[in-house]
Amino acid sequence: xxxxxxNFLYGVLEGINxxxxxxxxxxxxxTILMRLICLPFDYKSRKGMRKMSAVQPKIAAxxxxxxxxxxxxxxxxxxxxxxxxxxPLSGCLPLLLTWPLMIAMFAAMRSIANEQIARQxxxxxxxxxxxxRPAEHFLWIKNIWMTDSPFTPIVPNMQSLQLLGxxxxxxxxxxxxxxxxxxxxxxxxxxxxxxxxxxxxAAVNVIMTKLGSLDVYQAAIEWVPGWKEIxxxxxxxxxxxxxxxxxILPVVAGVAQVLQTKYNPQMKEQQNVxxxxxxxxxMGNFMKYFFPILSVYFCLSSNAGFALYWVTSTAVxxxxxxxxxxxxxxxxxxxxxxxxxxxxVK
Numbered sequence: 001x002x003x004x005x006x007n008f009l010y011g012v013l014e015g016i017n018x019x020x021x022x023x024x025x026x027x028x029x030x031t032i033l034m035r036l037i038c039l040p041f042d043y044k045s046r047k048g049m050r051k052m053s054a055v056q057p058k059i060a061a062x063x064x065x066x067x068x069x070x071x072x073x074x075x076x077x078x079x080x081x082x083x084x085x086x087x088p089l090s091g092c093l094p095l096l097l098t099w100p101l102m103i104a105m106f107a108a109m110r111s112i113a114n115e116q117i118a119r120q121x122x123x124x125x126x127x128x129x130x131x132x133r134p135a136e137h138f139l140w141i142k143n144i145w146m147t148d149s150p151f152t153p154i155v156p157n158m159q160s161l162q163l164l165g166x167x168x169x170x171x172x173x174x175x176x177x178x179x180x181x182x183x184x185x186x187x188x189x190x191x192x193x194x195x196x197x198x199x200x201x202a203a204v205n206v207i208m209t210k211l212g213s214l215d216v217y218q219a220a221i222e223w224v225p226g227w228k229e230i231x232x233x234x235x236x237x238x239x240x241x242x243x244x245x246x247x248i249l250p251v252v253a254g255v256a257q258v259l260q261t262k263y264n265p266q267m268k269e270q271q272n273v274x275x276x277x278x279x280x281x282x283m284g285n286f287m288k289y290f291f292p293i294l295s296v297y298f299c300l301s302s303n304a305g306f307a308l309y310w311v312t313s314t315a316v317x318x319x320x321x322x323x324x325x326x327x328x329x330x331x332x333x334x335x336x337x338x339x340x341x342x343x344x345v346k
Contacts, residue, residue, distance in 0.1 A: 021135050106306075121155075123180070
């Protein structure tokens, strides 16, 4: 199921790019489209969360009253839920239904990114001096398929190319021009070179060897001489001559997450549904600081296309949250007004 949805979303993103001719803009449009598809589920989840927020004080009162009688407490809570017409799963179940779509979307974006990286590699092997097409530039980012960072080159290094799978090389080879294919044939690389895992590994070895002898490729991954390597976990921090970005998207992702946690109406509602006995408050405070760090990490360890999706998705969800909050407030105000009018008539 995930594969089928992923392939469909892959086609959607490529279709959008076929119109706008820029992957950065395409990802923004694609992200907004995905958020609109998920909007009905977000609506149901938020509605359930607000209902729980309204019921929470009554649950707290029951917990205080029957704190020494767990069986009675459970009975009274069940009665309260039935009376209020509230299902505890209504806040989270709608969001869980969107997970298959989200997983498939991530898979589609990763598939496109890997395929484009392989295509850039083939372009270098075919003798092109600039393997990055105009559609892969976005504002300050020179290659949307690499990380938005001055510590990342504009093209993938050999270590990252080794991670590409057999299917990725096959797809990338299948869309090459006749001229590119002819040049690759001279290197002994054909579509049959990626027929099996063993032949694919042999072809990748040929690719690695050839890239090592290409001045244009080596210049693209050259780092500033004398720049001190600073070990960070298993990676090294290097400033590249042809850097790919300015760290803007990772920083914006972290800041946006901080602001969303502090000012997003949905976050306040989630805080209101914390257990009345205070359990979960410490976890809530932890997540408040953890999510921004996690956002920065994701954007630093992924390509700029994914980081652009992450930032766009955060912004769209924030706007949706503000709009939904206003909708719910109007609905609740209208309901309260109706109840007051009916009460006065009686």
